[in-house]
Amino acid sequence: MQERLVDRSPVVPAEQLVAQLVPPAMFDEVxxxxxxxxxxxxxxxxxxxxxxxxxxxxxxxxxxxxxxxxxxxxxxxxxxxxxxxxxxxxxxxxxxxxxxxxxxxxxxxxxxxxxxxxxxxxxxxxxxxxxxxxxxxxxxxxxxxxxxxxxxxxxxxxxxxxxxxxxxxxxxxxxxxxxxxxxxxxxxxxxxxxxxxxxxxxxxxxYRHRDLPPAPEPIAAEELIERAEQVPGSTLDDFDELCAHLSTLHPSRYGKLIEGVTAVFLNGVHPAEDQSVALRLVVLADRLYDASIPVTVAGAKLDEIFTPEMLAGGYRKKYLRATSRLLALSRFEVAAS
Incomplete structure (x- = not known):
């Protein structure tokens, strides 16, 4: 059965929080x-x-x-x-x-x-x-x-x-x-x-977008499911279900949520109309980027998740950073079995 992020409820002991304050793996050798x-x-x-x-x-x-x-x-x-x-x-x-x-x-x-x-x-x-x-x-x-x-x-x-x-x-x-x-x-x-x-x-x-094409087009839902099934260690989630699940977890647990995941597939992606949902997605995008986990979607494009109204508001900086990172993750090669 295809694994889902919504089925995970990780716990991070408080005493481990300081010990975990290290650079993301992608910066281990810089x-x-x-x-x-x-x-x-x-x-x-x-x-x-x-x-x-x-x-x-x-x-x-x-x-x-x-x-x-x-x-x-x-x-x-x-x-x-x-x-x-x-x-x-x-x-x-x-x-x-x-x-x-x-x-x-x-x-x-x-x-x-x-x-x-x-x-x-x-x-x-x-x-x-x-x-x-x-x-x-x-x-x-x-x-x-x-x-x-x-x-x-x-x-x-x-x-x-x-x-x-x-x-x-x-x-x-x-x-x-x-x-x-x-x-x-x-x-x-x-x-x-x-x-x-x-x-x-x-x-x-x-640098993430130098000489690169714009956001990739979403794929069909059927193709998304097929691709997810071919990638060992990947997760396949409905976008709305994942957003609801994130609301039940403290953001400090998002890193643990994606631990061991090789690729994330999201179905039914659409613009987030609620600010609190959008801000949770920002944190998730940061943790996915830290772990270099590829993201593939069906539905709306990744640069459409945050609405023009949100991009014009006080959290503009967060949303632009998250968009930049999600687009970088969408261009990663996904290793199929």
Missing amino acids: SFASYIPDPDEPSQAAAVRAAEAFAGKVGKIRGGKRGLFGRKAPSTGAGLYLDGGFGVGKTHLLASIFHSAPSPKAFGTFVELTHVVGALGFNKAVEELSTHSVLCIDEFELDDPGDTMLVSRLLTELSARGVSIVATSNTLPGQLGEGRFAAQDFLREIKKLSSIFETLRVDGPD
Whole structure:
């Protein structure tokens, strides 16, 4: 019988949440040397140099300076913020910093970090992360004031304890010429950290779509079912049933939900009219992308899931990122048996 995601109800123990804060598998082997800057975008080469220099600071800060009588003098963590559009390699640089830093260290998206704080409680999260050399935060978000201030407070506490912080965020395409809008908002939100953050701009087109065709056309439902049956370890779900199932799971469990899955097939895909459904799909898209799991659909095209009204709203950045990632996954080769 064909496996379905809706039949899975994974559980992730709270104590495993910090241990799981590592880069996605696709970034296991990346390094500063393997980042290939676009020769037409000088900011990319500059970002590589700055990220590598920042990584060198991390170990020195965590080692601490010896003061009188050999006591370790208190030190404040360094800060780096990589600001830029979609698909310019910011996560590559972030993971390279992570790999270069001494253990313990942590890497996660902004959303994953809020899930960890929610599961552990603020004080426990500070305790668990305060021994780390660096906290790498991918996709820092400004669309939820509550979560933003929670994480800002967390970063303030950790930085004061010598944890270096490096974060990335996406500037909206329509705001690229408006003076680093995302960077300014980010630094304003974390007032106590702004003096130690170096803000770096990384420009360029989305590498996931360079010289690539637009979103692939959906296939017929009968062909979708046939393909799914030919791929060992794949799942086949009805889009609406999957959306309903996601509402029963905390987003921190979405990664576990797709663990071991080789390919995802979705039938009856259509635009998500409800904002809460759309935001859950964003998280699922992120976890699928992290795990490099191909996605094939019947129904609407993957770039039609988020409606024009949603793309014009406050969560535009999330939806554009998710669309970019889903389109990349739709172009992966699916291995049939």
